[in-house]
Amino acid sequence: MNEPLKLKKAALQDLIDLLRREEFKVLGPVVREGSVAFHEVREVSDLPIGMRDAQEAGRYRLTPGVDGEIFGVVNGAGSLKPFFFAPHEILLEVRREHRGFKVRDATPAAPRLALIGVRACDLAALAIQDRIFLHDKFRDAHYEARRKDVFFVAVNCTRSAPTCFCVSMKTGPEAASGFDLAMTEMEDGFVVRTGSAAGERVVSKLQLPTAASEDVAKARARIDECASGMQRQMDTSDLPHLLYDEVDSPRWNDVAARCLSCTNCTMVCPTCFCHSVMDVQELDGNMSRRVRQWDSCFSLEHAHIHGINFRPRIHDRYRQWLTHKLASWIDQFGTSGCVGCGRCITWCPVGIDLTEEVAAIRAQRGKH
Amino acid sequence: MTPYTIHPARITARRTETEGIYTFTMRLLDPSVRAAYRFQAGQFNMLYAFGIGEVAISIVSDPSEPEILEHTVRVAGRVTGVMADWKVGDVVGVRGPYGNGWPVDAARGRDVVIVTGGLGCAPVVGLINYIIRRRDEYGELHILHGVRTPNDLLYREKFDEWRRVPRTRVYLTTDQPDKSWHYRIGVVTELFDELNVAPSAIVMMCGPEVMMRFAAHALLQKGIGDDSIHLSMERRMECAVGLCGHCQYREHFVCKDGPVFTYRTVRRLFGVSGI
Numbered sequence: 001m002n003e004p005l006k007l008k009k010a011a012l013q014d015l016i017d018l019l020r021r022e023e024f025k026v027l028g029p030v031v032r033e034g035s036v037a038f039h040e041v042r043e044v045s046d047l048p049i050g051m052r053d054a055q056e057a058g059r060y061r062l063t064p065g066v067d068g069e070i071f072g073v074v075n076g077a078g079s080l081k082p083f084f085f086a087p088h089e090i091l092l093e094v095r096r097e098h099r100g101f102k103v104r105d106a107t108p109a110a111p112r113l114a115l116i117g118v119r120a121c122d123l124a125a126l127a128i129q130d131r132i133f134l135h136d137k138f139r140d141a142h143y144e145a146r147r148k149d150v151f152f153v154a155v156n157c158t159r160s161a162p163t164c165f166c167v168s169m170k171t172g173p174e175a176a177s178g179f180d181l182a183m184t185e186m187e188d189g190f191v192v193r194t195g196s197a198a199g200e201r202v203v204s205k206l207q208l209p210t211a212a213s214e215d216v217a218k219a220r221a222r223i224d225e226c227a228s229g230m231q232r233q234m235d236t237s238d239l240p241h242l243l244y245d246e247v248d249s250p251r252w253n254d255v256a257a258r259c260l261s262c263t264n265c266t267m268v269c270p271t272c273f274c275h276s277v278m279d280v281q282e283l284d285g286n287m288s289r290r291v292r293q294w295d296s297c298f299s300l301e302h303a304h305i306h307g308i309n310f311r312p313r314i315h316d317r318y319r320q321w322l323t324h325k326l327a328s329w330i331d332q333f334g335t336s337g338c339v340g341c342g343r344c345i346t347w348c349p350v351g352i353d354l355t356e357e358v359a360a361i362r363a364q365r366g367k368h
Numbered sequence: 369m370t371p372y373t374i375h376p377a378r379i380t381a382r383r384t385e386t387e388g389i390y391t392f393t394m395r396l397l398d399p400s401v402r403a404a405y406r407f408q409a410g411q412f413n414m415l416y417a418f419g420i421g422e423v424a425i426s427i428v429s430d431p432s433e434p435e436i437l438e439h440t441v442r443v444a445g446r447v448t449g450v451m452a453d454w455k456v457g458d459v460v461g462v463r464g465p466y467g468n469g470w471p472v473d474a475a476r477g478r479d480v481v482i483v484t485g486g487l488g489c490a491p492v493v494g495l496i497n498y499i500i501r502r503r504d505e506y507g508e509l510h511i512l513h514g515v516r517t518p519n520d521l522l523y524r525e526k527f528d529e530w531r532r533v534p535r536t537r538v539y540l541t542t543d544q545p546d547k548s549w550h551y552r553i554g555v556v557t558e559l560f561d562e563l564n565v566a567p568s569a570i571v572m573m574c575g576p577e578v579m580m581r582f583a584a585h586a587l588l589q590k591g592i593g594d595d596s597i598h599l600s601m602e603r604r605m606e607c608a609v610g611l612c613g614h615c616q617y618r619e620h621f622v623c624k625d626g627p628v629f630t631y632r633t634v635r636r637l638f639g640v641s642g643i
Contacts, residue, residue, distance in 0.1 A: 091370060091372045092370070092372055092373065092374065094374065094418065094419075094461075096418060096419075099457070099458075099459055100376050100378075100397070100459035101376060101418050101459065101461070102376075103373060103374045103375075103376070103461075105370050105373060107370075132611065133611065136610060136611075137609070137610055137624050138371040138609035138610060138611065138624075139371070140370070140371065140611060141370040141371075142370065240619075244618070244636075247640055247643075248640075273611065273613060274612060274613030274614065275606075275607075275611070275612050275613070276606060276612070277372070277422070277606040277607050277612055278421070279416075279419060279420060279421045279422070281419035281420075285419065288418060288419035290372060290374075295612070295613070295614075297613065297616075302604070302613075302614060303603070303604055303614065304604060305602065305603065305604050306444040306445045307444070310603065310604075310642065310643065311642050311643075312642070313642060315642065316641070316642030316643075319642065320616075320642075320643075323618065324616065327619075328616070328618050328619035331619035332619055332621070
């Protein structure tokens with residue numbers, strides 16, 4: 001790791017300006033509709049300064065925070081996922097021709113993105129999506145086109161939401177990899193570390209001074225305090241076997257009685273990758289587009305084939321989601337599908353908490 | 369090129385197997401795509417009807433002639449409904465091949481038991497044709513097929529034709545016989561009482577999961593190993609490249625890890641509803 005540097009709060013605008021001059025579209029957490037999501041940021045004042053979030057199972061509110069604190073809001077419903085795995089995109093254009101058709105790949109014209117304020121859990125989630133879309137048997141060209149040349153400015157978490165459990169999932173609160181710059185917020189500025197050659201270039205242009213050792217120690221203490229103070233936990237021991245063995249757990253019926261099968265958890269999840277592939281024809285019948293759109297294993301059609309629905313009950317679909325996320329994902333991709341961001345807990349309209357479900361399944365293991 | 373790129377192919381022949389089941393022969397139009405195209409017995413293609421959509425259909429023609437692609441389509445839904453109108457000369461879309469195919473190499477020199485049930489199981493037709501074309505390379509061939517009613521017996525002529533192939537036995541059964549039925553009566557698993565095979569035999573199955581479960585159980589009783597019993601699974605597929613997530617069977621993606629699995633691999637999942 002390179003020498004930690006110091007970025008004064010006022011100099012954050014210089015970083016944004018520099019990235020914009022280098023023709024990045026700069027995105028950061030911006031307040032929209034009572035939450036934060038990544039949107040374009042031109043000025044530091046676009047960021048949710050002096051705000052924090054109050055999260056609980058099934059509840060999210062923005063609240064007044066600490067004056068001058070820039071990254072006080074831990075996260076919102078939107079992760080990085082939509083920027084790389086688009087919620088809706090055209091894959092192919094098929095044009096009818098005399099006795100046939102012509103196929104054209106619709107590769108996205110993706111802007112160069114710089115993302116500011118990215119959390120460790122979301123970087124870990126992106127690495128998982130990379131594993132799926134870039135490093136599996138088939139490489140996804142659309143994901144790849146959006147994913148390349150992105151500049152990531154991570155923010156190490158110095159406070160967690162009550163729904164966070166990244167420590168259990170070993171993804172945070174400090175960004176371990178996948179960033180160009182990683183910053184830890186202090187009262188008067190940030191301790192900055194570089195994580196790539198692109199990050200090095202940017203800090204050299206900004207001519208950042210070396211951080212004082214007291215600042216470095218204080219930043220470290222803040223991250224450690226965040227980690228030790230994390231309220232939620234999940235015991236991941238003996239996964240995937242726990243959920244494989246507990247395919248008949250009575251808890252599946254219990255959670256199915258509460259679950260609305262609304263798909264919210266899969267939409268806010270930064271790693272869920274299920275999608276529909278559809279062919280949509282224009283009205284004149286001469287052009288058809290192959291479209292990919294986010295889908296969810298909670299939708300009734302997800303496991304439906306002619307005459308058979310393999311998962312007709314909510315019981316089956318919740319079990320599929322949780323088993324996939326925490327267990328079969330490990331067999332498929334060598335990693336858990338959960339990064340502990342807590343979004344599925346916060347944004348569940350009935351407040352179902354997967355950490356609680358896993359604990360209940362574990363407690364009843366083999367006793368039914 | 370993306371994994372979703374469709375290759376145009378022209379229909380060169382169309383055959384009606386029975387009401388609602390058609391076999392199309394097609395040839396890829398692009399000479400370089402055609403020359404590079406190879407497949408294995410039991411693999412499938414995604415077939416595309418312009419503007420309507422795609423379905424996963426197994427290739428029933430012989431892999432030694434990869435320039436000729438034959439697909440047997442049963443009309444079951446929206447896309448296959450359109451395919452029923454495909455004519456010779458039409459241009460349709462193909463991408464593939466996908467999936468792992470049947471273990472025809474592991475089967476070489478061994479007795480082969482093929483079990484199917486329900487309505488016409490195209491994947492095994494290609495497999496049976498493959499073995500018959502290389503008859504000397506395989507041991508005894510046993511074909512077991514169960515239908516609910518005699519009307520569900522598709523390819524009746526094919527079964528009669530296979531019966532005449534050397535060292536081949538065909539076993540047919542129905543639950544609800546009528547006057548025309550002169551084969552066995554009962555469910556498919558009762559056929560195993562008649563089946564006399566060595567434990568070294570290899571089994572390949574395709575059909576309803578409940579049938580495959582009972583069949584696997586009966587075959588295990590005969591001393592056949594759970595890694596010598598292979599079964600073809602069916603799940604919803606939209607991408608065929610392991611990305612869309614629909615075909616997941618717990619940790620398996622049926623499209624890229626299957627569709628053929630050993631019974632050893634799936635036996636703990638078999639019989640659990642809602643997986």
